[in-house]
Amino acid sequence: MERYKSIIDDWEGFKQACETHAVNIARRNRVKSSDDFLEKLFKDFDVIEKPSWNENIHRLSNTEEPGKSLLHWRGDYYVQEESAAIPVHAMNPQEGEKILDMCASPGGKTTQIASRIENNGVVIANDKTAKRLQSLTANAYRTGSTCVTTTNYDGRNFPGREDFDRVLVDAPCSGEGDRARRTFEPAEKEERESLSELQKKLIVRGAELLIDDGVLVYSTCTIAPEENEEVVKHALENTELELEGIEIDLPHSSGLEEFEDSKFGEELRKTIRMYPHHFNSGVIYVAKFRK
Ligand SMILES: C[S@@+](CC[C@H](N)C(=O)[O-])C[C@H]1O[C@@H](n2cnc3c(N)ncnc32)[C@H](O)[C@@H]1O
Incomplete structure (x- = not known):
């Protein structure tokens, strides 16, 4: 993880936390x-x-x-994981709304939304991977999330037009924060770059599906700026989305203004980064937009 030494506050605390269980x-x-x-x-x-x-x-x-x-x-x-509950907190779903969870399996955030609005609304829980829909359906059933309907589209081509009050893009990512999967090694450059291209398309489609004044939350569980700030910068330049600040009473770092040769801009400080040492949980990056 030396690649990220310059951007992580309390490097020693970070390394130590990476060796413990969340x-x-x-x-x-x-x-x-x-x-x-x-x-x-x-x-x-x-x-x-x-x-x-x-x-x-x-x-x-x-x-x-x-x-x-x-x-x-x-x-x-x-x-x-406690960190995984932050994106829905940032999205702040309300009763009566129509909400799209674009990359939803296995349903941690879908069921959190359903619980938050107490099933008063409509939640479309979509995932491209048919097999993963099984666990999503099982979790929605187990938790009594009756407002949830599942769909099986590639999020880049999710059908319809401006229809959703809120959209969550909890994107497929390289998972650099996943202790078990990665043992805290950075992902390969090619993987980061190809995921970044996919993530940019997902966020653009999410923005298209949102009503005016609607809220979109983008999140990943990776540290890679290519999959985080670079995707957000792309959305700011190519959609009608504007960044909003995120209020959260938990230790965190701000999004990056720059990394290596890339400049993302001061605006990106409205996004948040959380690392394992912040509150003994996982890695999460969260950006909140309004259209
Ligand atoms: C980070 S996981 C989502 C975790 C989930 N939101 C939760 O809280 O339980 C990313 C998901 O994106 C799905 N996915 C990958 N590519 C996709 C695409 N093009 N469109 C929609 N979903 C996709 C994967 O199958 C995976 O289930």
Whole structure:
């Protein structure tokens, strides 16, 4: 990860955090869980903290297996990295809206949206990979996310026109933040560049599908500026999207104004980068736009 030494605050903290496990999170599902949810969760797990930024997030002791409990099976909560819950927080979906989750499987963010709007609205959960739709469908069913309909398009050609109040582009990425997949090695240059081309097309299509004044959130779980700031800069230059700031009560870094030979601009500081040492979670990059 030496490639990123110049952009990561607290390099030693970052390296150390990369060698530990992220804290497990149980994200309470508001459409399934009852008022005594916390009491029930305590019976199975050691809840170590409830962070102030999101009342539904419960940080659990690392020794537990939060995906193996009756409460999880019943859909009372969803196991998610805390960082992965940030894009939907930034998107701030509202009841009654029509929302597109363009790259949705296995459904962490789709089910978070459904829980947030308490099933009052329409969520189109799309994914290009048919096989991955199985886990998306299963998760939507388990969590009682009845407002969700799944589709199987390549997001670049998602049909229709300006129709959505909000669009989430949680893009396929090189996953440099994935401890298990990457052991924290940067992706190959060719991979970063070809993903960047795909991501630019997805975000442009997402912008086309958005109503005027609608909100689009773009996110990845990678550190590569080619897949983050470069994609956002492309969207600013080629669509009607404008960046908005993201308010979040969690440690983070601002998006980059430049990296190596690339200049992205001061505006990119409105986007956010989160690294494992910030709150012992995964890598996430989030940009919020309004059309
Ligand atoms: C980062 S994952 C999404 C994770 C998901 N949003 C969640 O929170 O659980 C990216 C997804 O994009 C899908 N994908 C890849 N290329 C795509 C494309 N061209 N159009 C739509 N989806 C695509 C992959 O199958 C994968 O499921």
